[in-house]
Amino acid sequence: MHKLADQLKHLVSLCHYPLTFSGDSPNFLTRWLVRSNVLYQADSMELSSRIMLEHELSFASEEEKENSWRYYVSANMRDILLESMFQTEEDKAIYGLCSVYCTSDQEVFLFTRASLPLKVWVNGCLVNASTFEYHVKPFQVICNLKQGVNTILIEKRISSKFRSLPEDERAFTISIKPVRQLLETDREQVVFTAAKVEQMKQLYYVLPDKAFCVEKQVTCLVLPYYSGEGVPEPLLLEVINGSGSLLLSREVSTYCPADLDLRHVNSGVLELRVRRSSEGSALSNAYIFCGDYEGKRQRLLQELQERGMDSDFLELQQYLTELALGDKGVNHGKVELHYDRIYYHLLREFNYLSIQLEQPERRVSEEGERKIHTRLRKSPIDGAKLAYTVFLPRDYTAGDDSYPLIFCMPFGTMVNTIPEGTDLMYRNQFDDVIIACMYARGGYNKDYINEMDIIGFIDEIIRDWRVDRDRVYLMGVCSGALRIFGLATRFPGTFAAMANIAGTFRADINQPDYSMLQNLGVMPVYQLLNIEDDVLNTTRVLDSANHMPNVTNWCFPFYSHKESVELFQSPELFKRLLQHKRDKNPREILFHMKEPIYNSSSWLTVEQVQDLCRQTFVHVCVSDSSEIRIHTDQGKTLSLLLDRHGLDLKERILLTVNSCSEQISIPPYSQVRIRLEPLQMVVSVLEVSKNTYESYRNRLSPAVEAMGIKALYRDSCLIISPSAYPPEKRRYYRTLTQTLQQPLRERARNYKYQSVLSSEADQEQLAASNFVYLHPVSEEEPVPPRMLLEALGISLGKDVLVYAGDTFQGEYFAVVKSQNPFNEHKFMLLILVNGTTAEKKLLECWNEFDSSGLFYSEAIIWGNDRYFYYTREGVLECPLQ
Secondary structure, eight states: OOHHHHHHHHHHHOOOSOOEEEEEEESEEEEEEEEEOOOSSTOOOOOOOOOOOOOGGGGGGHHHHHSSEEEEESSSSSSOOGGGGSOSSSSSEEEEEEEEEESSOOEEEEEEESSEEEEEETTTTTEEEEOSSSSSSSSEEEEEEEEEEEEEEEEEEGGGGTTSSSSHHHHHEEEEEEEEHHHHHHHHOOOOOOHHHHHHOOOOEEEEEEEOOOOOOOEEEEESSETTOOOOEEHHHHEETSSOEEEEEEEEESSSSSEEEEETSSSSEEEEEESTTSSSSEEEEEEEEEEHHHHHHHHHHHHHHTTTTOOHHHHHHHHHHHHHHOOOEEETTEEEEHHHHHHHHHHHHHHHHHHHHHHSSOOOOHHHHOOOEEEEOOOOOTEEEEEEEEEOOOOOOOOSSOOOEEEEEOOSOSSSSSOOOOOOHHOOOSOOOOEEEOOOOOOSSSSSSHHHHHHHHHHHHHTTTTEEEEEEEEEETTTHHHHHHHHHHHHSOSSEEEESSOOOOOOOOSSOOGGGGGGGGTTEEEEEEEEOOOSHHHHHHHHHHTTTEEEEEEEEESSSSHHHEEEEEEEEHHHHHHHHOOOOOEEEEEEEESTTSSOTTTTTEEEESSTTOOEEEEEEEEEEEEEEEEEESSSEEEEEEEETTTTTOOEEEEETTTEEEEEEEOOEEEEEEEEETTTTEEEEEOOOOHHHHHHHHHHOOOOOOGGGGGGGGGGEEEEEEOOOOOOHHHHHHHHHHHHHHHOOOOOOOOOOOOOEETOOOOHHHHHEEEEEEEOOSSSOOOOHHHHHHHHHHHEEOSSSEEETTTTSSSSEEEEEEEEEEEEEEEEEEEEESSSSHHHHHHHHTTTTTOOOOOGGEEEEEETTTTTEEETEEEEEEEOOO
């Protein structure tokens, strides 16, 4: 170590390039001396070579450039892409060297985030190590830097196997921050706390060189989270099989690789566990598979099938066990290398499955380890897999006590991959709360399909894990914040508190509308923001916070976006969330309703509005114990679910809605329905039991009965495109069919709705799912199948359409929903259009599917130069032109 440290210090002392950073202040290390070394031998590390000056580069050969030290500067002062300086056709190691100067001895927090393996030496001491077969993506350590010059060396290896990774996945970040300064700036001790420093002093990385050991030989390295002076520390390394039996125990030292010969061990999942002594508690662990994984995987799946396991469970196990096989996979919508958290989770799940089959009498509780559960659900639309993972606290017991739930949505651009938690979650280093994770994608206000999936999963977790309904919390990370703001504002009164980590409530840039944030009411909102965020504009995020009724902002300097999404999910944040309970009976409700399927706020429900194309506002206030006052701009039917004692109301109260008032009597639990009519209101009071009240109050579901036309796309849906139309219309009908197949512009994923020509569609296909039948009314094909018209009550001609007693002449289009005539449990949507102007209007209208309230109606018709929409209550004219 000392020899390497002296060599590196000598190298930087010779260099005239500005490579030195201050260790007394936070810094991203973005300036390096770099060179490469072809990997003739696995452990070769040749650092001795000349430093090439910039004017020499023009005359040097590629080989000379590669083998000499050159100067590299990050293009964006955050991400480091060393490959841009080198030829990458052959496998090689790339080295980077810089220096850090400290005015006094200094403890620094060193953070790296790399999608490909990285090694880091500080003053010649190895503090960070990964391999292609066992990669640690976010790596955090505390190092001691001495007074004066310190050196930092990095090694990044290039392999032909991973050349297909996108460029942004090859980049990495590395930063240093004085521990003292981080503690001082985090004054409320939310992220970087004294407790975190002490915890890091007790933690170790257990780093096998591979996750799958076919030859049953593995090299293991143990590195401390707190490197101190880099002095090797004696530890005990144990190898334990899936049944908990000790197979091997040997003394090892930190920083020193240990070769383990496991050829005498039966094939299966092994735990590598580190202790200080045989009597001490486990300090850290890792999981590997020893032997033929694919062979055992196939045998387990075969046995599951023979035991008659249901198809969903079989598909889950096949997906999870196959996911572990690959060294890279699709994650966040991009191809990236698997890393330690994936193996830590999936190999434990594989071991659990093996035990259940081989030792069926053994109970889960006896294992004491299975605290992570991944569930897969198939989308009813196209069978795509939707995943979420539940992390149980280390004190979890399967008793009668209920637990609070934090539903966390980390950033991600795919919803069918295993959600990513933090080390804290994977190692169950938290108490008293269940944490569930699901990847987030999409914006605030578009994908109602995915929104309903998410709500369904939260409801499922609440039921299956005995969650305290009044202590459900939301936590969004990066783009996940968009989704939790959506959940919190569309389902107000449902959650106890929420946290935004390095994310934002996204509003229109030029004309931002923050009115929906009033729906949050008194629910606490915690925002952990990174002042120098390199992804989001923190000033804009803080401006939106001015519109949140009950918000606490913590703004931290010195962190990059990639650091903050990892580090801000802290136990201290969990504690702050958990101190809150849902306010079930707020005395004031401000409710902005943009979409009729999201129609409830606490104990208020908007059952009907005057105009679907307008946003609805309702203000409810319990003025005192004898009066409820309501103001609404266009609410037509309102419902109040009242707990008289919870709201501190008298039995006889005055109910005032806009300018109408009425004295009513309310029982202890009641549903009060108000229908507003011109110059009067009609009020009914229904007494309900406490259980009925609790059931309705705790219901977590959008108003599916108000979905209208949008209900077609919530399930599998077949698009029937026309077989006959004029040749000049071919481009138009291809475009329209594609739009009907994918109506959502902003969506969590590409939903797959199949299409078929009308001449090829048969009754069996139409009965199997919802269907959309597109029919151009023309001389070639004047009417669609009669059964469809009869089901909808439509009479039709080339230039006339009659629907619901209304007649439309000339050009028109009609979009009409009804029950599927071939399957009463499904829907159909008939689309009729005649004429060039009507075709243009239809496409324009359908392009508003994301945002227009028209599609919550049962039918839309453009005719007589106007738009009309039909609901169960009647027909209204729409202001669209």
